[in-house]
Amino acid sequence: xxxxxxxxxxxxxxxxxxxxxxxxxxxxxxxxxxxxxxxxxxxxxxxxxxxxxxxxxxxxxxxxxxxxxxxxxxxxxxxxxxxxxxxxxxxxxxxxxxxxxxxxxxxxxxxxxxxxxxxxxxxxxxxxxxxxxxxxxxxxxxxxxxxxxxxxxxxxxxxxxxxxxxxxxxxxxxxxxxxxxxxxxxxxxxxxxxxxxxxxxxxxxxxxxxxxxxxxxxxxxxxxxxxxxxxxxxxxxxxxxxxxxxxxxxxxxxxxxxxxxxxxxxxxxxxxxxxxxxxxxxxxxxxxxxxxxxxxxxxxxxxxxxxxxxxxxxxxxxxxxxxxxxxxxxxxxxxxxxxxxxxxxxxxxxxxxxxxxxxxxxxxx
Numbered sequence: 001x002x003x004x005x006x007x008x009x010x011x012x013x014x015x016x017x018x019x020x021x022x023x024x025x026x027x028x029x030x031x032x033x034x035x036x037x038x039x040x041x042x043x044x045x046x047x048x049x050x051x052x053x054x055x056x057x058x059x060x061x062x063x064x065x066x067x068x069x070x071x072x073x074x075x076x077x078x079x080x081x082x083x084x085x086x087x088x089x090x091x092x093x094x095x096x097x098x099x100x101x102x103x104x105x106x107x108x109x110x111x112x113x114x115x116x117x118x119x120x121x122x123x124x125x126x127x128x129x130x131x132x133x134x135x136x137x138x139x140x141x142x143x144x145x146x147x148x149x150x151x152x153x154x155x156x157x158x159x160x161x162x163x164x165x166x167x168x169x170x171x172x173x174x175x176x177x178x179x180x181x182x183x184x185x186x187x188x189x190x191x192x193x194x195x196x197x198x199x200x201x202x203x204x205x206x207x208x209x210x211x212x213x214x215x216x217x218x219x220x221x222x223x224x225x226x227x228x229x230x231x232x233x234x235x236x237x238x239x240x241x242x243x244x245x246x247x248x249x250x251x252x253x254x255x256x257x258x259x260x261x262x263x264x265x266x267x268x269x270x271x272x273x274x275x276x277x278x279x280x281x282x283x284x285x286x287x288x289x290x291x292x293x294x295x296x297x298x299x300x301x302x303x304x305x306x307x308x309x310x311x312x313x314x315x316x317x318x319x320x321x322x323x324x325x326x327x328x329x330x331x332x333x334x335x336x337x338x339x340x341x342x343x344x345x346x347x348x349x350x351x352x353x354x355x356x357x358x359x360x361x362x363x364x365x
Contacts, residue, residue, distance in 0.1 A: 002064045002077075002154035002187045003029045004050065010058030011045050011211075019045040021211035022059070027189060027204075029064075032181050034198035035191045037208035038234070043191045044159055046208070050189060051080050051157050064154055074103070079148035080157040083164065085140045087132040093119065093143050094128040100151040111150075118150040119143075122180075138169045145180065156181065156188040162197065174200055195235050199223060207231050225346070229276055229353040232346070238281045238310055241320050243295075244350065245277040252277055252347065255295045256316040259340070265347050268357045275356065276348040281321040283344035286311055286330065287337045294337030295320060299330045313338060 004027040011020040019042045027033045035043040048054040050061060052073035061069045068076045079100070087096050094115050101111035119125050122142045132140055141161060148156060161177075162170045178201045181188050192198055198205045199219040206213045207222065207230075215227045226232035232240040245254035247269045252259055254277040261269060269275065287294055297313035297320060309329045311322045313336060322338050330336060347356040 003027060004155065004187065004189070005062040006046075006050075006059065007062075008059035009046070009049065009056055009061065011042075011049055011054055012057045018211050020049065020056070023211070023213060025206065025213065025216075027187060029187055030185045032178065032188045032190065032201060032203045034202035034205040035189065035208060036195055036198040036205055036234075037193065039193060041208040042211040043193075043208050045211075047080075047157050047159055047189060047191045050155075051078055052076050053080075077154040078157055079151055079153035079155070080159065081144045081148050081161045083160040085132075085144040085161075085164075087140060087143055087147075089132050092129050092131055093124060093135070093146075096132070096143055097124075097146045097150050100147060104151065114150050115146070118146045122146045122149070137165050138173060141165065141173060142176075145177070149180075149184065154187065156186050158188065158190045160192055162192075163194075170197075177201065196237060199235070207234060225355070227355045227358050229278070229348050232278055232348070236280060238321060238323070240278050240280050241284070242348075243277045243315075243318060243320065245275045245347070247271055247273045247275060255297070255318070255320065257293070257295045259293050259295075259345070260342065262342065262345050262347065265356045269347065274350040276350050276353070278346040278348060279340040279344055281310060281323045283341045284320075284322045285339050285341075286313075286322045286324055286328075287339055288330065288334065289337070291337045291339050294339040296335070296337050299332050299334040299336060302329050302332065 006023055006025040009020050009023045012018045035046060037043050045054055049056050052071060060067060063076060094112060097119055098111040098115035101114060116128060119128055122145060124142055124146055127135065127139060162173050165173055174197060202219060204218055205222055206216045209230055215222055215231045223235055226235060229242055233242060243254050245252045248258060249271055250261060252261055252275065295315050297315035299311055300314045301312040303310040308323050308325050311324055313320045320338050348354060349356060
């Protein structure tokens, strides 16, 4: 078993800056877990703390039931792949891949055999005698992965390993990395600021902000039901529409229109309460004829997205975005009504940004 348990974990730097603030987290054995968040949220510090590259100032870290909080990196049975790959430029691919085994005092013949076997599995067999400077970005990435795989660790720690690749290569590497992890069954923690990577690759994910976890769940749960306006605005290739609203009896007054309150949220709001109305552009359609529950506005900007377009509308109090199919793009200046799918509408409390009806919102309300 190689599950990871973090309890009350803290990392405070001189000056009182808390990069990790009392964090509790359990990652299951064999799980592909993503840590997602903006720059400076603490995700890399958390990963380095698990690796032992940062000394925590409070709490505990257990890997496979063993307390490793004060153990050095070399005895934690982990392998880490860094953003810049950290390959030794003077070594061949063979020696780079074999290096962790050399540190473990494995004999030269045996470590070279394992390095060659691992490299073949990652399509690097014909590159074993080259140095990193002679490799492409994708080949360097695979060499770094081969080095991690060769020592058969209990845990993989990935610190934005795809960020240096171009767009096409990132897509290929994403598929390759997920398949590799699935085949090996090794517990993996993957740090990224790219929400598309986290959604596509992880079994579960945590969205971090200011050293704390704002939400944990499967990609489907986090995308479909963000628990706060922070998560809602961070997750999604197009940001979720977030518009100030006010409860008006059994409706919500939003951008000059009254729309029904989602049935599940009705018991948790009161007349006159200030909320944030939220719906994703993908779950909103554009009508050029009046709709009673539609939000009226004027088309301002059209952004081509290949198979469709993102339409930005000017509505009372701000902007609202809608996606339309290819060929259905309206002309700028067109009057229209944005109609949200009723079962996709969410409401957040304006006071604290928490989702109406969620456990967190009920506790803090």
